[in-house]
Amino acid sequence: xxxxxxxxxxxxxxxxxxxxxxxxxxxxxxxxxxxxxxxxxxxxxxxxxxxxxxxxxxxxxxxxxxxxxxxxxxxxxxxxxxxxxxxxxxxxxxxxxxxxxxxxxxxxxxxxxxxxxxxxxxxxxxxxxxxxxxxxxxxxxxxxxxxxxxxxxxxxxxxxxxxxxxxxxxxxxxxxxxxxxxxxxxxxxxxxxxxxxxxxxxxxxxxxxxxxxxxxxxxxxxxxxxxxxxxxxxxxxxxxxxxxxxxxxxxxxxxxxxxxxxxxxxxxxxxxxxxxxxx
Amino acid sequence: xxxxxxxxxxxxxxxxxxxxxxxxxxxxxxxxxxxxxxxxxxxxxxxxxxxxxxxxxxxxxxxxxxxxxxxxxxxxxxxxxxxxxxxxxxxxxxxxxxxxxxxxxxxxxxxxxxxxxxxxxxxxxxxxxxxxxxxxxxxxxxxxxxxxxxxxxxxxxxxxxxxxxxxxxxxxxxxxxxxxxxxxxxxxxxxxxxxxxxxxxxxxxxxxxxxxxxxxxxxxxxxxxxxxxxxxx
Numbered sequence: 401x402x403x404x405x406x407x408x409x410x411x412x413x414x415x416x417x418x419x420x421x422x423x424x425x426x427x428x429x430x431x432x433x434x435x436x437x438x439x440x441x442x443x444x445x446x447x448x449x450x451x452x453x454x455x456x457x458x459x460x461x462x463x464x465x466x467x468x469x470x471x472x473x474x475x476x477x478x479x480x481x482x483x484x485x486x487x488x489x490x491x492x493x494x495x496x497x498x499x500x501x502x503x504x505x506x507x508x509x510x511x512x513x514x515x516x517x518x519x520x521x522x523x524x525x526x527x528x529x530x531x532x533x534x535x536x537x538x539x540x541x542x543x544x545x546x547x548x549x550x551x552x553x554x555x556x557x558x559x560x561x562x563x564x565x566x567x568x569x570x571x572x573x574x575x576x577x578x579x580x581x582x583x584x585x586x587x588x589x590x591x592x593x594x595x596x597x598x599x600x601x602x603x604x605x606x607x608x609x610x611x612x613x614x615x616x617x618x619x620x621x622x623x624x625x626x627x628x629x630x631x632x633x634x635x636x637x638x639x640x641x642x643x644x645x646x647x648x649x650x651x652x653x654x655x656x657x658x659x660x661x662x663x664x665x666x667x668x669x670x671x672x673x674x675x676x677x678x679x
Numbered sequence: 680x681x682x683x684x685x686x687x688x689x690x691x692x693x694x695x696x697x698x699x700x701x702x703x704x705x706x707x708x709x710x711x712x713x714x715x716x717x718x719x720x721x722x723x724x725x726x727x728x729x730x731x732x733x734x735x736x737x738x739x740x741x742x743x744x745x746x747x748x749x750x751x752x753x754x755x756x757x758x759x760x761x762x763x764x765x766x767x768x769x770x771x772x773x774x775x776x777x778x779x780x781x782x783x784x785x786x787x788x789x790x791x792x793x794x795x796x797x798x799x800x801x802x803x804x805x806x807x808x809x810x811x812x813x814x815x816x817x818x819x820x821x822x823x824x825x826x827x828x829x830x831x832x833x834x835x836x837x838x839x840x841x842x843x844x845x846x847x848x849x850x851x852x853x854x855x856x857x858x859x860x861x862x863x864x865x866x867x868x869x870x871x872x873x874x875x876x877x878x879x880x881x882x883x884x885x886x887x888x889x890x891x892x893x894x895x896x897x898x899x900x901x902x903x904x905x906x907x908x909x910x911x912x
Contacts, residue, residue, distance in 0.1 A: 484748065
């Protein structure tokens with residue numbers, strides 16, 4: 401039996417940190433999908449640039465949260481164990497590689513996708529390495545965040561694809577599969593943390609789960625309508641946009657919940673109680 | 680090799696917060712920042728209740744999660760086990776704050792004073808290096824280093840001992856080299872039932888909480904020895 405105190409919500413990371421996870425995940429996922437979706441020419445340039453801007457925007461949010469922003473370059477000093485250092489290194493690599501891919505340098509697009517995926521993994525592992533927060537240290541949080549990053553980026557890609565004439569049936573299946581996998585990973589994750597996270601945290605995650613389910617259904621219906629051709633040329637733009645934005649919205653709400661509303665700290669706990677007056 | 684540790688006798692602590700006050704005095708921490716604090720925890724329902732005072736601070740872990748996550752190497756562990764922060768290197772990302780299971784770290788974004796404007800004492804002791812970076816209990820490392828340089832023994836000589844330990848009115852806190860079998864802290868840990876908080880997380884905390892084995896009614900492995908504590912949840 402353990403005697404546990406009251407857990408408190410973490411306050412050290414605010415919405416700016418959440419924005420880093422949201423924008424970083426979406427941006428890196430978009431770069432991966434732009435390459436996997438075989439976008440070419442102007443479409444590839446636009447999508448890669450958008451992905452890079454999103455990653456940069458997220459990092460700039462978290463830069464504003466630093467207590468000593470002028471020392472930000474120190475972030476690169478501990479790649480041996482710190483996932484934050486690794487995230488920074490991945491981001492620093494992502495910029496030249498993506499720019500080279502935009503300029504059409506051979507092989508750079510694939511490299512950009514690999515570095516973007518590595519960036520998403522680093523972000524996900526950052527949360528998992530926080531041993532103080534039960535909702536984060538659960539190992540399934542890493543695959544959940546990585547898959548969600550791909551879904552968010554895929555959502556943007558799907559929404560933009562009719563306008564940019566990018567993507568094909570294969571990438572549609574790819575996107576739909578990730579949407580489905582995300583909700584499955586979430587359900588397994590939710591079950592895994594049931595005994596470790598306080599009720600208030602679980603309630604917040606359940607709300608995020610409800611949003612995730614709704615957006616998953618919307619996205620899959622959109623994928624089915626576009627993929628089967630039922631939407632027709634007239635409605636494809638609207639359906640793809642809504643389905644893509646739904647996938648993105650589910651990820652945004654999930655990540656903001658994870659960082660801001662479900663992040664209860666490990667409460668102080670005693671495995672034994674004292675007996676005063678004995679010595 | 681020297682390995683500093685602290686023993687907290689939960690049977691002795693009366694929750695007077697003198698250690699909290701002495702820590703604030705010794706380290707000049709700003710309002711709202713407590714490197715050391717005493718938790719007042721209540722368990723159970725009337726009439727079967729228990730109230731426990733739990734002194735908490737940095738546990739100077741063997742495997743500190745704060746050190747692993749720190750992207751700058753500002754957090755380091757000395758050979759004697761004390762976990763330190765280099766304020767000139769820390770970027771104030773607060774990753775260590777969310778990684779510490781003991782809630783031992785604080786980041787202060789801007790200077791704060793008890794009465795708005797700094798008092799003469801606060802002005803004299805204000806340290807800009809501590810603004811915007813992570814701070815925490817250091818086991819009063821400056822006292823330890825200054826004391827040992829004079830040939831004093833931490834945990835024995837007050838001049839080389841953390842301020843909280845010196846101030847404790849109930850002798851609930853014991854400090855010293857746990858690798859030295861003759862030290863008070865090594866004896867306290869060897870001769871008493873004890874546990875380490877959140878040890879299951881693999882942090883290897885160097886703060887040992889002592890308790891009364893008989894009254895608690897359970898063995899070291901947690902199995903009941905004299906039955907469950909009555910109606911305490």
